[in-house]
Amino acid sequence: MQHELxxxxxxxxxxxxxxxVGWSRRPLLDCNLEQARFYRLRSLQRxxxxxxxxxxxxxxxxxxxxxxxxxxxxANVFVYTLDFATGDLHEEGLVVPLGRGVSLPRxxxxxxTVYSGGKASxxxxxxxxxxxxxxxxxxxxxxxxxxxxxxLAAPPEHESMTIVIPIGARRFYYNTKINCLPAAGHxxxxxxxxxxxxxxxxxQLDWGRGVWDYSSYWNWASASGxxxxxxxxxxxxxxxxxxxSRATENAVILDGRVHKLGDVAFDYASGNYMRPWRFTDDAxxxxxxxxxxxxxxARTNLGxxxxxxxxxxxxxxxxVVLDNGEALEIRDLIGFAEEHRxxx
Numbered sequence: 001m002q003h004e005l006x007x008x009x010x011x012x013x014x015x016x017x018x019x020x021v022g023w024s025r026r027p028l029l030d031c032n033l034e035q036a037r038f039y040r041l042r043s044l045q046r047x048x049x050x051x052x053x054x055x056x057x058x059x060x061x062x063x064x065x066x067x068x069x070x071x072x073x074x075a076n077v078f079v080y081t082l083d084f085a086t087g088d089l090h091e092e093g094l095v096v097p098l099g100r101g102v103s104l105p106r107x108x109x110x111x112x113t114v115y116s117g118g119k120a121s122x123x124x125x126x127x128x129x130x131x132x133x134x135x136x137x138x139x140x141x142x143x144x145x146x147x148x149x150x151x152l153a154a155p156p157e158h159e160s161m162t163i164v165i166p167i168g169a170r171r172f173y174y175n176t177k178i179n180c181l182p183a184a185g186h187x188x189x190x191x192x193x194x195x196x197x198x199x200x201x202x203x204q205l206d207w208g209r210g211v212w213d214y215s216s217y218w219n220w221a222s223a224s225g226x227x228x229x230x231x232x233x234x235x236x237x238x239x240x241x242x243x244x245s246r247a248t249e250n251a252v253i254l255d256g257r258v259h260k261l262g263d264v265a266f267d268y269a270s271g272n273y274m275r276p277w278r279f280t281d282d283a284x285x286x287x288x289x290x291x292x293x294x295x296x297x298a299r300t301n302l303g304x305x306x307x308x309x310x311x312x313x314x315x316x317x318x319x320v321v322l323d324n325g326e327a328l329e330i331r332d333l334i335g336f337a338e339e340h341r342x343x344x
Contacts, residue, residue, distance in 0.1 A: 057150060058203075059194060062081055064148065066122055067079075094120065101116050130154055132152070170211070175210070182202060218340050306341075315333060
């Protein structure tokens with residue numbers, strides 16, 4: 001069921017079909033989206049290709065996230081921050097017709113992701129050994145403003161959870177998620193300045209490229225944190241779209257190494273998201289309970305574009321068996337789990 005890719009090459013062949021399907025520990029394929037073939041009129045294809053870079057940072061005090069996404073006919077740029085102690089959550093976003101001012105790189109390993117507009121400026125840079133996230137949004141939260149300059153250590157040996165899966169005959173999803181990247185820098189939110197130290201702050205990336213069905217649904221669960229012995233531990237669990245017969249995105253990441261899981265069940269009450277969620281896998285290696293403490297609900301309805309996400313923040317507890325047979329106990333690991341429905 002879990003086919004691991006080992007060979008480099010193009011994502012799409014000359015006919016616009018996936019050249020390989022499966023998962024890998026790092027991005028191996030060149031994201032040649034110009035070869036996509038799913039409409040007879042090639043000029044229309046760019047309006048259905050989705051590209052995004054989503055960065056998140058867990059600090060002892062807060063969750064911070066910044067995203068630049070190009071949906072083809074519009075771009076979506078948003079930033080949000082959650083204070084764990086007070087529950088204060090604030091989010092602002094921009095919908096940019098035709099993606100003006102947005103640029104995203106071809107591949108995930110290097111390049112710049114940029115949005116520059118009248119209200120905000122976001123710049124994400126990927127280079128050898130480091131990723132950098134910069135945000136300048138003066139009007140955020142009625143002029144309180146939010147600014148960030150964060151450096152994420154990304155050594156070459158640090159593994160990612162990368163999948164390449166088909167969606168029907170011609171659509172596809174190419175995704176790289178990287179957990180537990182040590183974070184340094186600062187976040188300034190109004191008069192509050194938080195200095196980030198890599199010993200207690202971790203970042204993560206969700207880099208996605210592909211072509212989805214117009215109506216889509218998915219679940220995603222993730223966390224990046226520390227064990228009592230100082231090791232970093234991350235979770236990446238997902239389901240809901242595409243053909244997962246050759247690969248899922250489910251994994252536990254311990255000290256930068258991916259421990260691959262198969263199918264994972266999300267047991268939760270849709271519509272009653274504050275109830276505990278349970279995650280179990282098909283091989284008896286994973287049994288986690290997620291207890292939410294905050295509901296982030298984000299809804300966009302622009303007619304053609306519709307999105308509703310319930311992203312629950314909470315704590316994971318339970319156990320997982322690693323590839324070497326070690327049983328790892330997880331207690332009160334802060335992360336999130338979400339349900340997302342979209343027409344895009």
